[in-house]
Amino acid sequence: MLKQNQEEWKKACYEELNALKDCKVYDVVDLPQGWKIIKYHWVFDQKTDGQKKARLVAKGFSQIESIDFNEIFSPVVRFETVRLILALSALENWYITGLDVKSTFLYRKLDEEIYMEQPEGFKIKGLEHKVFHLH
Numbered sequence: 001m002l003k004q005n006q007e008e009w010k011k012a013c014y015e016e017l018n019a020l021k022d023c024k025v026y027d028v029v030d031l032p033q034g035w036k037i038i039k040y041h042w043v044f045d046q047k048t049d050g051q052k053k054a055r056l057v058a059k060g061f062s063q064i065e066s067i068d069f070n071e072i073f074s075p076v077v078r079f080e081t082v083r084l085i086l087a088l089s090a091l092e093n094w095y096i097t098g099l100d101v102k103s104t105f106l107y108r109k110l111d112e113e114i115y116m117e118q119p120e121g122f123k124i125k126g127l128e129h130k131v132f133h134l135h
Helices: 002-022 079-092
Strands: 026-029 040-046 052-058 114-117 131-134
Touching: 002 040, 002 052
Parallel strands: none
Antiparallel strands: 026 131, 040 052, 114 131
16 A cells, blocks of 8 residues: 555656646756756645645755745646636536646746755656756
8 A cells, every 4th residue: 555655656756747848948958057957846735526736845044035936926727728728618508617737837938047956765867966957
């Protein structure tokens, strides 16, 4: 049972990494000289239906204001997506009780140059020494 549980969480991590890759959230590059690397953190959640979710987040608290960033914000789902879902629900007479948007925070371009280390246990073979350049 423990082995199966580990595999389910590992699968959730791979799903997150694949979503980030598919949305072109990062490039794998060498760390430029003079830049510091941001650490990462995994956030795990188990939905009420038993589905396991993993989110890879940058530890932004290690950044220094006016050096690594200038403002703090939390982008959310694109308004066009919300309008589309609401329009479809009205047209199809769907009853909406809640909405879960996968990979919500991936649509805002960063103004800063941010380099994050690759997650341990999920480093890309042959590119282990490289970092993620976040877009």
